[in-house]
Amino acid sequence: MGLVRQADAPLRGLNTFGIDARARLLWRLESLDDLPQLCEALRDDAGKGQAQPPLILGGGSNLLIADDPQQPIVQMALRGLRIVHEVGDAVIIEAAAGEAWDPLVRWTLSQGLAGLENLALIPGTVGAAPIQNIGAYGVELRDHFESLDAVDLGSGTGRSFDARDCAFGYRDSVFKHAGAARWLVTSVRLRLSRTADLKLDYGEIRAELAEACIVAPTATDVADAVSRIRRRKLPDPAVIGNAGSFFKNPLIEAEQATALATREPGLPCWPSGDQVKVSAAWMIERCGFKGMRVGHAGVHERHALVLVNHGHAGGGEILALASRIRDAVATRFGIRLEAEPVVVGAPQL
Ligand SMILES: Cc1cc2nc3c(=O)[nH]c(=O)nc-3n(C[C@H](O)[C@H](O)[C@H](O)COP(=O)(O)OP(=O)(O)OC[C@H]3O[C@@H](n4cnc5c(N)ncnc54)[C@H](O)[C@@H]3O)c2cc1C
Structure with a gap:
């Protein structure tokens, strides 16, 4: 230690x-x-x-x-998990920032606490989860966020941030913006429940549960189903290097979405507040990049959103391919894609 x-x-x-x-x-x-x-x-x-x-x-x-x-x-590499507070069904837990995310999800389920089941098997640590407000299968971190502790690495002083301070958005928070890089998140508190309010309507969750003949699922059944779907769909970084989805699904105005959907039949769109979210994967595939390989950099053959390292790609090679994709999508669809991962050692894409 x-x-x-x-x-x-x-x-x-x-x-x-x-x-x-x-x-x-x-x-x-x-x-x-x-x-x-x-x-x-x-x-x-x-x-x-x-x-x-x-x-x-x-x-x-x-x-x-x-x-x-x-x-x-x-x-x-800070470790530690505990239940902080319990009132009726509501339970606040605290996890140190260096705990791995998926084992945290499993620990909460083993304590009889529901809420994080749709976020099972997301790689990474607890401390990074609020940075981009991780989300999957219709649930985001902010849905269960209580507060976090962070230390300003410049001055050494600490403070707590509540959800409002974090300014969570789609794969976004205050910590992704200029000047916020000095905050080291040390622990995160989450609000969970002893009564499960399961979100089953996203993606293939219901079909996966039906396949396993589960008619009255528990939160653990949902986490297991989500984990099976993810294992089938997403490339394992231990086998082929990747950072999950490389681009965010763009949010555009409703008017632009209607015009685009007329011009590009089949473009998947989802309402998101006042705006419309459009499928980045679909646009990238339409531009012919799915499965493309340039040297050691590539686009996964089953996931147009996932850029991969076929072995010895340098970061610059992956970045060059990402720029090519972004330019092609901008030319054809008039939409600028935004990278989800943080780019280190070069300007953000
Ligand atoms: C196969 C795969 C699937 C994925 N699926 C999803 C998904 O479904 N949904 C989703 O949202 N994401 C997904 N991701 C992305 C990633 O797993 C998450 O963003 C995760 O939260 C990153 O955690 P990390 O610890 O690896 O962060 P890192 O990659 O180490 O860091 C990411 C950012 O957070 C900052 N950071 C990390 N820890 C701290 C801290 N303690 N304090 C302050 N800043 C910190 C870093 O400086 C950096 O800016 C996926 C990635 C992969 C490889």
């Missing part, structure tokens, strides 16, 4: 794209007691001319490392 420092650290095993980059300096934070020492070390480094804020690393499953990062990296 403690604060572990490593110079010239290999990053290949620390990002799910499997990009073979190296970090000038990597700190691994295993205890909150070491935060003052970490903040001081980072200030020292900044004093030696390091202008960029540190990069915080969880499971590396939502990152594209385009080039060797020059900023120091802080790898989050």
